[in-house]
Amino acid sequence: MPASLPGPLQVFKAEFFKALAHPLRIRMLEVLAGGGRTVQELQDALGVEQPVVSQQLAVLRAKNVVAASKEGTAVRYALRDPAVRELLAVARQIFNNQFIGTQTMLRELRRETRRR
Numbered sequence: 689m690p691a692s693l694p695g696p697l698q699v700f701k702a703e704f705f706k707a708l709a710h711p712l713r714i715r716m717l718e719v720l721a722g723g724g725r726t727v728q729e730l731q732d733a734l735g736v737e738q739p740v741v742s743q744q745l746a747v748l749r750a751k752n753v754v755a756a757s758k759e760g761t762a763v764r765y766a767l768r769d770p771a772v773r774e775l776l777a778v779a780r781q782i783f784n785n786q787f788i789g790t791q792t793m794l795r796e797l798r799r800e801t802r803r804r
Contacts, residue, residue, distance in 0.1 A: 707751035712736065713744050714776075720754060721773045724766035 694702070708714060712734065719725060719733045730741045745765055748754040755768040767773065 704751055704753070707747055707753055710744065710747070712740070713748060716741075716744055716748070717753070717767070717772060718776060720765060720767050721776055724757075724764045726759070726762045726764055728762070730765070 708717070715734060716730060719730060725733065727738060727741050727745070730745075731738055734741065745754060745756075749756065752768055753772065754765050756763050756765050758764075
């Protein structure tokens with residue numbers, strides 16, 4: 689049976705996850721999960737230059753993951769949907785579970801290697 693082509697919803701989901709698929713963007717979202725930040729505050733928190741921060745924010749804004757609001761001369765960025773915090777927490781739990789599984793396998797491998 690041939691697989692059907694992805695529908696608009698699957699494409700939308702894939703594009704959303706593509707926007708998250710960068711280590712710096714993930715770190716940026718983790719920082720923003722603690723509250724809105726200006727570009728300067730993000731630079732300081734992430735330890736990267738302003739053009740890099742702006743480039744990554746542009747990707748997140750294009751996919752409506754973050755929103756921008758003007759505060760005087762600065763622009764403050766925040767998570768558009770608070771559920772992104774929950775998504776990050778669930779992802780962290782999945783990665784922790786995988787890490788624990790990997791540690792268990794390594795211990796078993798070491799025991800097996802010692803027996804030989």
